[in-house]
Amino acid sequence: MDNNGVSPVPSSLSHGTQLSQMEQLQAAVKRDSGGGLLAQLSNNAFFTAGFGLAALGAAASLGSKGLRQGASLLKRRMLIDVEISIRDPSYAWFLQWMTMHQRQQLAQDVQSRGIGSMESIIQKLTPRVRHLSIETAEKRLPNGTVQANFTLVPGPGKHIIRYRSAFIMVERVRETKAFPIQQTKPWETITLTTLFLHRHVFSDMFLEAHEHAQQAVEGRTMIFHPETAGWKQFGEPRRKRGLNSVILDEGIAENIVGDVQDFLASAQWYYDRGIPYRRGYLLHGPPGTGKTSFIQALAGEIDYNIAVLNLSGRGMTDDRLQLLLTLVPPRSIVLLEDADAAFTNRRTQVAADGYQGANVTFSGLLNALDGVGSSEERIVFLTTNHIDRMDPALVRPGRVDMIVRLGDASRWQIERFWDRFYGHLDATHTWRIKFLQQLEHFGILADESKSRPAKHHISTAALQGLFLYNKDDMEGAVKMIKDLVPDVRLDKAELHNHGSASSAAG
Known part of the structure; x- marks a missing residue:
């Protein structure tokens, strides 16, 4: 002990204790600094109370939103979309063209087998349409049998095709929700997506699809029937009927054809004089005298189609008649068969199937033919077996410009x-x-x-x-x-x- 009565600590023990305290201090500092930001935040009372977590969540949300906006901006800058609805005529054209295009690519794959060119490699790497839908069309042969033709078209879903040097994503979407019973097909859309650099391929693609569709109906006459809010092709296009296949009495066919051709060549003459550009014809006579057959032959002669309209049809009203005559397919003759029957065969009671008869009024028909809302550039043919039942207001000039009787065989x-x-x-x-x-x-x-x-x-x-x-x-x-x-x-x-x-x- 020293003079103060304290026992001295050995020098070796004092030095070891100092080293141990120093190591503990260094470890604490290293633990506080080396644990990183997360360790410090986890030891922070405010952070653990929830403020820090909320801040991190907000930062993550902003980051995700920024990524989405950046991706959307990048898509707008680099990609281009084209949408086609089922109501557009190009919808069917494109599906048929896409089927034909895939067949051509498969044929090219077969021809390029064994050839190590870059083009053959690209063709092998090009994705193919895997999900197909079947479309069936029935055709009645002259002997009475029915022949079914099946066509495979791209089904709903996403497909990738290569057209020239561009890769195009095709997405066909079909609405799965219930649709009105009078609508024959559900609503569908097709969206085409490609690089903005290749945007020019769309116009070339649709021109090619239109040419292919025209070639499919070349030399044929299409028949259209009313649909819910427009017209629908009825059956397969029919072979054009020659004008000489229908024998009318001497000079009658030549007079009608000459008048129709003169009308088609006089559009500017009508416009210059402010006259509505439309023409009406009434063919009357006993049954079996060739009224409908002649109209079909005339359509083939002038390269027109036929839109058949039944005024006594189910659900036909004045408004729907007006709409249908406004949306007549281009280059089509409107055929109103048995025009007198619409106002003589009305039902007074509701039938068992709920059909009460057509609701077309006589004034509604007159307004549809030449009223304020009636369309122009139109050829209308009316047929009847009983001209005495036709109201004079319906067959006056302006609504019916030529009346022709087709009688029994002379x-x-x-x-x-x-x-x-x-x-x-x-x-x-x-x-x-x-x-x-x-x-x-x-x-x-x-x-x-x-x-x-x-x-x-x-x-x-x-x-x-x-x-x-x-x-x-x-x-x-x-x-x-x-x-x-x-x-x-x-x-x-x-x-x-x-x-x-x-x-x-x-």
């Missing part, structure tokens, strides 16, 4: 029909003369030599049916003439004369 028409079916067999017209004599005998044709008028009439449809039944059989056609006369009653003298005439014909 002598001139019968001769033309005979030459069409049997001209290659009857070069001297011997059998044609016999056929006409038999028609005179049964009173179907007037006998001018005996001043005897015709007692019966025959339609061109019945005449054609007779010739179709007796293909390449002229004698059979002559013998079946009596079947064309209803309730034939021949006395013995007529039978004797008929037998003599048949013996002479033989």
Whole structure:
């Protein structure tokens, strides 16, 4: 002990204790500084109370929003989108073109096998359309059978195609929610996305799709029927019917065709004089005289389609009629068949299926044809079997510019029909003369030599049916003439004369 009574600490122990305290201090400092920012924040009372976490959440939200805005800005700068709705005509064109384009690429893949060119490598790396939808179209053949044609088109979903040097993402979206029962198809859209640098490929692509669609219907006539809010193609395009396939009485077809062609060439003449550019025609006469057949042949002659409108159809109202006549497909003849029936066959009671009949009024039809809201650049054909039921206000000039009667088969028409079916067999017209004599005998044709008028009439449809039944059989056609006369009653003298005439014909 020292003088103060304190025992001295060994020097070795004092030095060790100092080192231990120093190490503890250094470890504490290292722990406070080396733990990093997170360690310091975790030891901070305010941070652990929630303020720090809220700040980090806000920072993360701002960062995420910034990334989204940056991505959106980058997309706007580098990408371009084009949207097509199902109501646009190019919708069907593009689907068909895309199917054709994929087939061409697959064919190129087969041809490039074994060739180590860069183009073949790119073709192999190009994604293909994997999700397909099937579209079925039924076609009735002349023998009555129905042939089904199946087409595979890109289905809903995302696809990637390569057109020229551009890669294009195609997204077909179909609405899955319920749609009105009168709407035949759900709502669909197609969105095309590519680099802004390749934006020019869209115009080239749609031009190519349109040309492909035109080639598919070239030489054919399309028939349109009303849909919910527009028109829909009915069945497959039909082969154009030649104008000479319909035999009207002498000069009638030439007069109608000449008037229609003059109208189509006079658009500027109408505009210069402030006259509405539309033309109306009324074809009337007994059933089977070729009214509808001639309109179909005329459409083929002037390269037009036909939009058939039934005024007695379910759900037809004045407003819908006005809308349909405003949205007529381009280059189409509007056909109003049996125009008189819309106002004579109205139902007074609701049927079992809930159909009460059309609600088209006479004034609504007049306004649709030439009212203030009626469209221009339009050709309208009305047909009726009973012209006496047509109101004079409907057939006045401006609504109906030409009225043509198509009657029963005349002598001139019968001769033309005979030459069409049997001209290659009857070069001297011997059998044609016999056929006409038999028609005179049964009173179907007037006998001018005996001043005897015709007692019966025959339609061109019945005449054609007779010739179709007796293909390449002229004698059979002559013998079946009596079947064309209803309730034939021949006395013995007529039978004797008929037998003599048949013996002479033989």
